[in-house]
Structures are given as C-alpha cells and as structure tokens.
Amino acid sequence: MDQETQVELEAAAFRRLRKHLRERTDVQNIDMMNLAGFCRNCLSRWYQEAAGEHGIAMDKATAREIFYGMPFDKWRRQYQTEATQEQVDAFQRSHPE
DSSP states (O other), X not given: OOHHHHHHHHXXXXXXXXXXXXXXXXXXXXXXXXXXXXXXXXXXHHHHHHHHHTTOOOOHHHHHHHHHSSOHHHXXXXXXXXXXXXXXXXXXXXXXX
C-alpha cells in the first residue's frame, strides 16, 4: 500500500470513529478513560497537536468543536452526566497520579 492510500484510510477510520462517538452520546468520557485510557478530549487534543505539527494554529476550544461537532460547553450541558462514585473510584485506580 502506498503512503497516500494509507493516510486516506487512516483519515477515513478517524472520521468514522468521530462520527460513532458523536452518535454515542450515552458513552461518557470517564467511561472511555476507565476502559480505554483515552476519551473524546484526548482525541481532540491529539487533533490539535497534529494541526500544530503542520503549522496550523488551533486552540483547545476549536479542536474540541471539530471533534464534538458543537461547542464543548453545549455538548456537556446536553449529554454529560455527573460521574458516579464508582466511575470516579475506577478512574482513580486507573490513573493514580
């Protein structure tokens, strides 16, 4: 596989992941962190960092809006729920620092 095709396939997989997570608003970021060690915020930060590596200035709010499909504060108001004590405990166990 040539480099250009690989990049196109990786970009398509990323867009599909982003679309899937936009549709699965029931999945909370803390659950993703507890199970996979990353969440939507991590993905938006990685996007922001990639932009920077290509000389594109992008702030955190812009990167999050690109990933979430709306301003982050709006997403939080509409979809984020209060973390349960069980979720918080699991997070603390998996992220002891």
